[in-house]
Amino acid sequence: MSQIFHRSANALARATIFGAVFILGVLGYGAMLLNRSGYVTGAHVAIEQPVPFSHKHHANELGIDCRYCHTSVEVSHVAGIPPTKTCMNCHSQIWADSPTLEPVRASFRTDQSIPWIKVHDLPDFVYFDHSIHVAKGIGCASCHGRIDQMNLTWQENSLQMEWCLNCHRHPETFVRPKGEVFNMAYKVSSRTQETLGPRLVAEYDVHKEQLTNCSICHR
Amino acid sequence: MTAKQTQWISAFGLLAALVLGAGCRQDMHDQPKYKGFRPSDFFADGRSVRPLVPGTVARGHLNDDALLYTGKIGENFSPEFPFPVTRAVLERGQERYNIFCSPCHDRVGTGQGMIVQRGYKQPPSFHQDRLRQQPPGYFFHVIGNGFGVMPDYAAQIPVRDRWAIVAYIRALQLSQHVPAAELPPEDRPKLDQAAVKTKPQAGSSHE
Structure with a gap:
């Protein structure tokens, strides 16, 4: 039965032993970065709200x-x-007709909370x-x-x-x-x-x- | 590789998958309990934050001190504060005034605050005789009940802070309306200097 691997494969095998450590290290480091990234933690992702409050x-x-x-x-x-009343302290007069603020006025009229996203x-x-x-x-x-x-x-x-x-x-x-x-x-x-x-x-x-x-x- | 080895390896793989998979559950992150302002399916209005049942009094909230809570003695606005006005009270009042009142009344009380500049109806200046002569209880009453287009601040400012703000408004009024003769002797020269400094500026605005 002939050899499956050529003799040069020995060197490759030895390199792979050390390479595996290196690859695992890189993978581990990558996982660590990923775990701390905004993708996992949600950091630095601006959240859309019912009213675009600034x-x-x-x-x-x-x-x-x-x-x-x-x-x-x-x-x-x-x-x-803040309760909607706090918004209305000013917005009863300022931007009082703005369509953007309609959810605020609706909340004030109906006593239903604005569903702000935490x-x-x-x-x-x-x-x-x-x-x-x-x-x-x-x-x-x-x-x-x-x-x-x-x-x-x-x-x-x-x-x-x-x-x-x-x-x-x-x-x-x-x-x-x-x-x-x-x-x-x-x-x-x-x-x-x-x-x-x-x-x-x-x-x-x-x-x-x-x-x-x-x-x-x-x- | 024997069959037994294969079995062991697959058993281990299955176990690892179960352990790792269990680690991904979020049950402890998202517990079925209410934290502040969390929405609720249970109550009709969707709020876990519950209002007081009408007619109930929370412990310590009987509010039977009429002067402290209404600013009135009998039917009239109180000319007195319900507690001594100390320096600490004035400083608290200054801080609270700047937070809650200055957006409209501005930091000096002339009624030129940022919200007024953006179109809100201008409130009267505190530095007019009508308001200089109002008793402290009047200002307290307005903070808690509103006046004209001014909304009430009952939910935002606790009663003791309202009184502290009233004390600070008094200080603001005094700051803009002290007869020069009543100044302490050490402050008189400063006034003279200030007068000299402002004169050329007044002239330059006509150029």
Whole structure:
């Protein structure tokens, strides 16, 4: 019986042993990238809404404070989806005939909620509370990105556990003075943050050693 | 390869597929429970956020302090605040005023806010005699009940914050209407300097 493989196949076989490690590595790395990509996490995908509401227009161009609509962000786990009444505070007079805003007026007339699509949808096994983050000097933009630059709103970050822990392990990298929490454009140099961050963590009584306890977020 | 080996390999493959497949389920992500504002099939209006049943009083919400909750003493608007106005109250009022009132009334209270610039009916300036003479209870009442085209802010501003805003409106009114004689001596020179500075500007606008 003749040989199936030529003698040169030996070299190929040896190369393949190392090649397999390389290929597995590349595949693994690719899977890792894919798992963190917007395709899986939904990050950076602008969400179509029943009414094309623009945070850029309202928060930036008109300068309306986040808390005008998200009234419970300082006292509750939810920031608060504003009731249609809040829209009508202004839109009873401004753009009052706009066809774009008809779903808002219809909601106000019929007392049926506008079916807004949730953009930041955490898994149900995660406990998250807006008020404590705001109270301890974490800015809106730290998690939500520059919402004030978005027309249709998207999710800026992966919202994966790795991303949460990045701050829970190193809060001093992200904490800011309480007065700057709602300032979307707040920015300091990393050198300033190096001295400011640890000082604020101490001042705001952030128990860093507790922030990575499982039950902080899973309860 | 023997038949037995083949069996083992396929059994292992099946097990792996089951384990990996089970990992892809989203049951824990999407649990059958209500989190804030989640829609509901159970209630007729589709909301899991429930309004109070009419006639019920939530614990701590009896609101029997008439002055604090209505701004009135008897039938009249209260000339007093229901709690002492401290610096902390004024600062809270400033913050809340800038959030909720400044879009229309602007940060000084002249009624030239951004929403007015975009076409909303202009509210009166706080710096006129009619409003300087209104008691605090009047402003409190307007915040909670609206006035003319101004909507009510009962749902957006809690009562204590409304009073804090009233205190800040008083501060704004004072800031634009202090007789020069009442200024502390150390501030008088600043006023004179400011007058000198603004005069040339007033002249230049006619050129």
